[in-house]
Amino acid sequence: xxxxxxxxxxxxxxxxxxxxxxxxxxxxxxxxxxxxxxxxxxxxxxxxxxxxxxxxxxxxxxxxxxxxxxxxxxxxxxxxxxxxxxxxxxxxxxxxxxxxxxxxxxxxxxxxxxxxxxxxxxxxxxxxxxxxxxxxxxxxxxxxxxxxxxxxxxxxxxxxxxxxxxxxxxxxxxxxxxxxxxxxxxxxxxxxxxxxxxxxxxxxxxxxxxxxxxxxxxxxxxxxxxxxxxxxxxxxxxxxxxxxxxxxxxxxxxxxxxxxxxxxxxxxxxxxxxxxxxxxxxxxxxxxxxxxxxxxxxxxxxxxxxxxxxxxxxxxxxxxxxxxxxxxxxxxxxxxxxxxxxxxxxxxxxxxxxxxxxxxxxxxxxxxxxxxxxxxxxxxxxxxxxxxxxxxxxxxxxxxxxxxxxxxxxxxxxxxxxxxxxxxxxxxxxxxxxxxxxxxxxxxxxxxxxxxxxxxxxxxxxxxxxxxxxxxxxx
Numbered sequence: 001x002x003x004x005x006x007x008x009x010x011x012x013x014x015x016x017x018x019x020x021x022x023x024x025x026x027x028x029x030x031x032x033x034x035x036x037x038x039x040x041x042x043x044x045x046x047x048x049x050x051x052x053x054x055x056x057x058x059x060x061x062x063x064x065x066x067x068x069x070x071x072x073x074x075x076x077x078x079x080x081x082x083x084x085x086x087x088x089x090x091x092x093x094x095x096x097x098x099x100x101x102x103x104x105x106x107x108x109x110x111x112x113x114x115x116x117x118x119x120x121x122x123x124x125x126x127x128x129x130x131x132x133x134x135x136x137x138x139x140x141x142x143x144x145x146x147x148x149x150x151x152x153x154x155x156x157x158x159x160x161x162x163x164x165x166x167x168x169x170x171x172x173x174x175x176x177x178x179x180x181x182x183x184x185x186x187x188x189x190x191x192x193x194x195x196x197x198x199x200x201x202x203x204x205x206x207x208x209x210x211x212x213x214x215x216x217x218x219x220x221x222x223x224x225x226x227x228x229x230x231x232x233x234x235x236x237x238x239x240x241x242x243x244x245x246x247x248x249x250x251x252x253x254x255x256x257x258x259x260x261x262x263x264x265x266x267x268x269x270x271x272x273x274x275x276x277x278x279x280x281x282x283x284x285x286x287x288x289x290x291x292x293x294x295x296x297x298x299x300x301x302x303x304x305x306x307x308x309x310x311x312x313x314x315x316x317x318x319x320x321x322x323x324x325x326x327x328x329x330x331x332x333x334x335x336x337x338x339x340x341x342x343x344x345x346x347x348x349x350x351x352x353x354x355x356x357x358x359x360x361x362x363x364x365x366x367x368x369x370x371x372x373x374x375x376x377x378x379x380x381x382x383x384x385x386x387x388x389x390x391x392x393x394x395x396x397x398x399x400x401x402x403x404x405x406x407x408x409x410x411x412x413x414x415x416x417x418x419x420x421x422x423x424x425x426x427x428x429x430x431x432x433x434x435x436x437x438x439x440x441x442x443x444x445x446x447x448x449x450x451x452x453x454x455x456x457x458x459x460x461x462x463x464x465x466x467x468x469x470x471x472x473x474x475x
Contacts, residue, residue, distance in 0.1 A: 006232040009206075010034040011429065012225055014213050014252075015241035017046020018415060019403045021191050022422030023239050023429075028194040030430050036233060038211040038225070040373040043184075044191055044202070047243070047374060048415065050182030053364045054280035056315040057180045058322070060366040061377065062415045063276070064092060067166040069173025076170040078416050081186045082177075089175035090314050093293070094157055097307070100295035101148055102352040109145055109298070121149045144298035151306045152296065155274075155326040165410040178314035183415075212373075216240070217255040218398050237399045237433070239425055244393075244406040245271040245375025258397055265392035269406060271376035272413070273330040273369045279345060280362040281319045285353055286310055297348050303329045305348040321349075334367045341365055378413045379406035394421075401429050 011027060013020045016039035027035055047061040068079045082089060098118045101109045109117075121141065141150045177183040188202070195204035212228035216238065223238040246252065247266045257263075286292070288310075295308050303326055311320040323345060325333060333341045342363045350357045368377045381390070387409070394407040403425035404418060411417030 004230055004232050006224070006234045007036060008234045009036045010235060010433075011036075011237050011239065012223065012233050012235035013037045013239045013241060014216075014225070015039065015046065015404070016044035016187075016191075016207065016209075017241060017404070017418060018048060018187050018190070019405065019418040019422040019425070020046075020239065020241035021187050022419050023241060023403055023426040025190055025194050026423055026426035027430070030426075032430065032433070036206050036208060036235070038208045038213060038227065038233065040210070040212045042209055044207070044209075045182075045184035045187045046418075047368075047377065048182070048184040048187055050184055051364065053278050054318055054320050054362060056178075056311070056318050056320070057182050058276075058278050058311075058320070058364065059177055059183055060276065060364075061368070062183060064174045064176055065089060066174050066414055066416070067170030067172070068175055069171040071167070072169050072171030074169045076166075076416055077419055078186060079170075079175075081189065082175075085181075085185060085189055087177060087181070087183075087185060088179040090178050092174050092176045094152070096291040097152060097294035097296055098149060100292055101145055102295065102297050103144065104297075104299070104351045106352055106354060114145065114149075117143075117145050118149050121146060121153055125153055141302075144300050147300070147302040148296045148298040148306050151303050151326075155303060156307045156324055166414055166416070169410075176314055213252055215253050215255065216400065218400060223399050237401065237429055239401045239403055239429065241403040241422065241425075243271070243374050243376060243404060244269050244379045246373065249372065249375050251372055254400075261392055262395070262397055265389050268389055269393060270380040272378050272380040273327050274377040275325045275330040275333065275366055275368065276322050277325065277333070277341060277345065277366075278364040279321045279323070279342070279360040281321070281360055282358050284310075284312065284319050285357050286321065288312060295352075297352055299348070303327070305345055323348075331369050333365060334370050338363050338365050379404075381412055396428070396432075401425050 010032060011034070013024050013035060016037050020037060020039075021044060024035055024037055027033070049060045050057045051060055052058075065076060065078050065082055067076050081087075098114050099108075099111050101114055103109065141147050179185065191202055191207075192200075195202050195207060197203060208231075211231055213225055214228050215226045217224045217226075222234060222236045225233040225235070225238065227233075240247075240252075242252070244266065248269075248271065258266075286295070290313070293310050293313055296306055297304075297308065299306065305323050305325065307324045309322050309324075311318050311322060333344075342360055345363075346357070346360060368374050390407075390409050390412075394402055394409075396402065403421045405412050405414060405421060407425070408414075408417035408421045411420055
């Protein structure tokens, strides 16, 4: 395409996840409706994405609304949205998982052994968290049961070992989204509150799907964005609401390049890869008791098909199990075929429950790491957060503002972190826009009124009536 006609707007938002959609909503509510949202994929929602599997809707990405219930002094805004939308959820209790740890002979570790291993792991984690040495210097776990518990504490659920703001503010309970509309429905509800719809579908021309942004060129007066299909967008400002994984990749190039302080901050943030593998069976063979919803497998390799969940509570009669893998194991299974992953998972299940376990009739393996529009699942900051690092990740560069869960100081890694970051970024941009308008008005006032009223008459001795005519002609 030669010299494509650019689409012009005041604000261009790159990314239609919960952060980008929330930012756009805030702009619209504050009178800034001249915006365009460009999204690389075929629908909005970002890392909130459901897929039909085994007759139900399962969550490939974020699945829980975190911090809902007793102990908090605030309400998670996503919980309020879920209630208003009548989104079906079910309570999740991981506390019994450590008492349902299977060895490779199909035996569950005795409760006292599991409790001792769990307490030792927590003590070690707290010692490391506080950067202190206990009587016995914490060592890396070596036994399969210790590896399983370590995985649960640090990879599956971190709230066990450190005070996370989400649980301090909102309470400890978590609810699994189990709704045919999916977790992503909350993003659609946000979008439909300010974008035009038809037959419950978003039809607003300000939303551009399947537009993969590849270049962002910034000048003193604006930002020019070009997509993979050579679509061009010109805006006074841009909000970049993509994952930290995408920022670390080479998907988007910047002209001029981002400053060193920005690129170093981006590169210093870890990205967590969190993979939920779903398996469908002809019938249920695992325990059905309420305290058996979560169970673990102790293997000599940390994270090897460790944490399992029965979907019976969420979807009765679905006969679906989900196993969570992370990081190294996630990347490993993404690189192999689904059939190979199913074979491995079946080997683990038969080690736990016996050779009679039926073959899975179907498997679903999300690939967040190899998805070039995500490159991971969520940001992972060090325990002792460097506030300067966080500030640099969030700070705008000229006319480009940054948003996403990775820019939320209190709630990074969570869906509500993305929601709050969208609000914060749009507020900061609105203030900047107001400041720029004030500067322009001040400049115009200086150029036309004082200059014409004082300088010209004094220097050139122009009669007043001619000065007024000259001023009108210029303005």
